[in-house]
Amino acid sequence: MLDLDKYEKPSVAIDLAIMTVVEGRLKALLIDRAGDDVPGWALPGGFVRIDQSLDQTVQRVLAEKIGLQNIHFEQLASYGAIDRDPRGRVISIVYLALCPSDVLAGQPLATIRVDWAGETGGPARAILDGTDLKLAFDHAQILGDVVKRLRGKLDYSRVGYALLPAKFTLREVQEVHQAILGRELKKPPFRRKLLDRGMIVPTGEFETGGAYRPAELYAVKPEE
Amino acid sequence: MLDLDKYEKPSVAIDLAIMTVVEGRLKALLIDRAGDDVPGWALPGGFVRIDQSLDQTVQRVLAEKIGLQNIHFEQLASYGAIDRDPRGRVISIVYLALCPSDVLAGQPLATIRVDWAGETGGPARAILDGTDLKLAFDHAQILGDVVKRLRGKLDYSRVGYALLPAKFTLREVQEVHQAILGRELKKPPFRRKLLDRGMIVPTGEFETGGAYRPAELYAVKPEE
DNA sequence: ATAATAGTGTCTATTAGACAATATCCT
DNA sequence: AGGATATTGTCTAATAGACACTATTAT
Incomplete structure (x- = not known):
């Protein structure tokens, strides 16, 4: 019989790239971790409990941390570099959540911009009140991947309308x-x-x- | 300070869809788990150790279980339904590995076929010696997603040449x-x-x- | 010479983009 | 009436596909 507890397990989190468009600018909902153990701005997220599926975890985080329900979301990718979280080994499964801007009224929305064209890929920058935010963890890379995914799916899928x-x-x-x-x-x-x-x-x-x-x-x- | 061990953790595995084309048929390398605790045919895989990144885990599994090195691989998606593995809560991050058929000589290669057209999506069937194999876990769905991904990336990427x-x-x-x-x-x-x-x-x-x-x-x- | 496959030329249908003109509605 | 935007028409460039044809090589 396989012993699932034979080796020490990594932690598993889901992170949410909650995106919208306001006044012609692509925005992401970011959390300020100032004063936290890992300072900087970050995607909202939460750990996957052993009795909740990935989708349930996404819905839990959407509801608990942002107060949102019935939002269109889809899986983006998983990130598992060993040192991506200084607190310990955390594998993060990132989901893309798309919603109309009025649903996010009052939330901290940073403008997302990339320095590459087309679907080249690379990190993204997050700008709030005219200044570049310091992004925690590997979230600059993740947001770059978000933009790449959105660009790739834009004209043959419904992602544009979900916003x-x-x-x-x-x-x-x-x-x-x-x-x-x-x-x-x-x-x-x-x-x-x-x-x-x-x-x-x-x-x-x-x-x-x-x-x-x-x-x-x-x-x-x-x-x- | 965040306590990563506050909640019981799921296990994290990577599974490999090692694909090739032989005589005009799409093939996947599958393992026969007959006599195992979870019978049926399955994608080869392994658990993610706390001190290995996802890519390192992929390379470890490729080397240990199949004896392969320097294979092109890319992440497909993660699967986290609660009951997908009867042995316990296992989240699986699936990677697509593409290689020329001669590299897989002597390995059990099943023909992969889907009953849907275009990029509709749905499960796949695996056929060996003319009979449909019983696929373990959610691997029929995963192989369907593999086909969908391959179809989507075929004409603007290098995946076709990696085979x-x-x-x-x-x-x-x-x-x-x-x-x-x-x-x-x-x-x-x-x-x-x-x-x-x-x-x-x-x-x-x-x-x-x-x-x-x-x-x-x-x-x-x-x-x- | 023949069979079988490699490779080319031409045409058409579809699609993406540029540009100009017209239509409609609020102030 | 005037200004700003919505909507339509026409044209062109690029692309994907169908089809017929020619070229090359082993036997």
Whole structure:
């Protein structure tokens, strides 16, 4: 019979990259660990209990630490360098959580920016109030991987829409794409590409409160 | 100070999907656990020791259990359902290892087949000597995810070439693609797409031993 | 010479992008 | 009316695929 306790076990945590887009900028919810044993800003996270699955752990952390429920999340990757946490051996399974910005009102949101183009990969920087934050652990690398993943999945998946409310204008979708890709897009071909995908449908409703001509509101077509 | 030992810890394993292509069929190296506490066929794997990183663990398992070195591998995903291993709580981080078929000569290679098209996703079947194998744990689902990942990365990455020797013919590349995609491809447009990618270069050498006209050998262009 | 496979040329359908023009709505 | 944005139309470049053809080599 296999003895699972024969060797000393690493700890397992999940960390959450809770992302949104505000005013055309990609944002991540970060926690300030100032005064903690590991100072710096970090992704929120928690340890995996032996009686909870990974998904349950994600939902627990979302609810307990951020007060969120029913958020779209998906696994990103696992990080297991030996010295990534100075407190001990911790393997972290990182999840990407995407939500509309209004859900995160009042939370500390840092702007995420990368110094590489396309899907080259590399670390990301987190900026709050105009200054670069010091990121704890390997979270700069993780946030870089987040951006890379978002860029890769953007135009053939629903990740772009998960960052928006249920009804949205095409301009808002374009702002999300521009924030993730880090470059400007032309409006006419972008519109067409979106509509040709067939993933969204017009609702017949229009935005209100804008200063000028209101745009039509679209919604993601339900799963087929 | 954080007490990492406050809660009971899950065990952490890595499992390897060691893949290759033989005679136009996608294959995985599987272990027969007959007579074991968890019978069925399974991916080779091992537990993560507290003093070894994930990559080191992968290399250890490759070397100890299969006798392989210098194999291209990359992380696939982590699996953490509570009851996925009847022996106890085991979280498994799965890696994809790709190698040319000659390296795996003499190992038990099962043909991997999926009942879904495109990148829909779902479980895979493993066939050896014409019969479906009973897969242990959640390894049918994992192998399905492997196929999905391979299909997704096939035409913009090097995964297709990692399954071939250093020098290969365009026909061999096409066989690899067909095995992974599960459908036939037309030769002329396939050749062109490959060459237009600019990822491979002709070597000036030609294959030998074939029954008819020898094809030129190509090689992957070194990283730029 | 023949069989079998390697490799090329041409055409078409689809898609992505640029640019110009028109439509609509708020102030 | 005027200004700002939404939306549409047309054109072009790049790409993917189908199909027919030529080239080369072992037997």
